[in-house]
Amino acid sequence: MLIVITGASKGIGFEMVKHFLKQAPVTIVAVSRNTTTLIKLKKDLKTQNLVVVKGDITKAGDRKKISTAIKGSKLALNILINNAGHIVNKPFESISDKELLSVYNTNVLAPFALIQTLVPLMNKKEKSHIVNISSMGGFQGSSKFAGLSAYSSSKAAIAGLSECLAEELKPKNIAVNCLAIGAVQTEMLGKAFPGYKAPLQPNEMAAFICDFAINGHRYFNGKILPVSSSTP
Numbered sequence: 051m052l053i054v055i056t057g058a059s060k061g062i063g064f065e066m067v068k069h070f071l072k073q074a075p076v077t078i079v080a081v082s083r084n085t086t087t088l089i090k091l092k093k094d095l096k097t098q099n100l101v102v103v104k105g106d107i108t109k110a111g112d113r114k115k116i117s118t119a120i121k122g123s124k125l126a127l128n129i130l131i132n133n134a135g136h137i138v139n140k141p142f143e144s145i146s147d148k149e150l151l152s153v154y155n156t157n158v159l160a161p162f163a164l165i166q167t168l169v170p171l172m173n174k175k176e177k178s179h180i181v182n183i184s185s186m187g188g189f190q191g192s193s194k195f196a197g198l199s200a201y202s203s204s205k206a207a208i209a210g211l212s213e214c215l216a217e218e219l220k221p222k223n224i225a226v227n228c229l230a231i232g233a234v235q236t237e238m239l240g241k242a243f244p245g246y247k248a249p250l251q252p253n254e255m256a257a258f259i260c261d262f263a264i265n266g267h268r269y270f271n272g273k274i275l276p277v278s279s280s281t282p
């Protein structure tokens with residue numbers, strides 16, 4: 051089984067890499083701009099099942115590096131987890147064009163383009179699964195937080211994209227789902243909301259997402275699922 055995880059250097063993504071690697075036989079293509087933690091993990095585990103790609107998903111050339119790594123593995127892609135994310139917590143009026151673009155580039159435009167790049171490499175014989183990581187902030191009808199207009203609206207966009215692609219990719223035997231996750235104690239949360247204590251640690255959320263990525267497509271397609279015990 052071949053799995054691509056973006057945003058794999060820390061937080062939930064890094065924990066997903068570790069979780070999957072305990073479940074042999076899998077090959078993980080792990081993508082992030084900083085790869086120090088991933089290279090150390092590969093060395094510590096002495097594993098060939100972790101392929102580390104140093105790349106920025108917002109750059110077309112780096113997305114190409116991901117497809118090259120997949121082709122190099124000689125395996126068809128079973129699961130893509132679009133997990134990399136970027137947050138800006140600022141009053142609406144003071145969000146600059148550059149900040150807005152950086153949030154939308156990472157959270158919407160890059161996953162859109164990465165899916166376009168990787169669909170041709172996805173397994174055509176068995177059902178494959180694209181899991182997009184959204185946020186409760188982007189879930190329709192949920193509580194909203196001041197300061198997250200760019201971030202939460204981008205997470206609503208990736209949720210909408212997931213519904214569209216589930217329909218369009220059905221003939222290719224690809225399921226697409228979106229997890230709108232609640233607060234998890236990661237660097238991203240700590241920077242955006244200093245002092246806030248989340249109910250879940252990254253390894254706990256990672257375990258759920260990994261299980262969902264493997265089994266969820268049997269039960270869901272085109273669904274935006276809230277995964278939160280704290281956010282109404």
Ligand SMILES: NC(=O)c1ccc[n+]([C@@H]2O[C@H](COP(=O)([O-])OP(=O)(O)OC[C@H]3O[C@@H](n4cnc5c(N)ncnc54)[C@H](OP(=O)(O)O)[C@@H]3O)[C@@H](O)[C@H]2O)c1
Nearest residue numbers: 057059060061062083084106107134135185233234236238
């Ligand atoms: N933590 C929460 O409470 C929470 C709640 C709702 C949703 N989420 C979502 O869950 C996902 C994971 O978040 P997290 O809390 O684990 O965040 P995190 O600890 O900040 O990790 C984010 C990851 O994304 C990578 N990344 C960011 N921009 C990238 C880019 N352009 N190209 C490649 N990799 C990139 C980072 O690696 P590099 O910097 O090395 O590239 C890092 O590995 C995100 O989509 C986030 O929006 C989190």
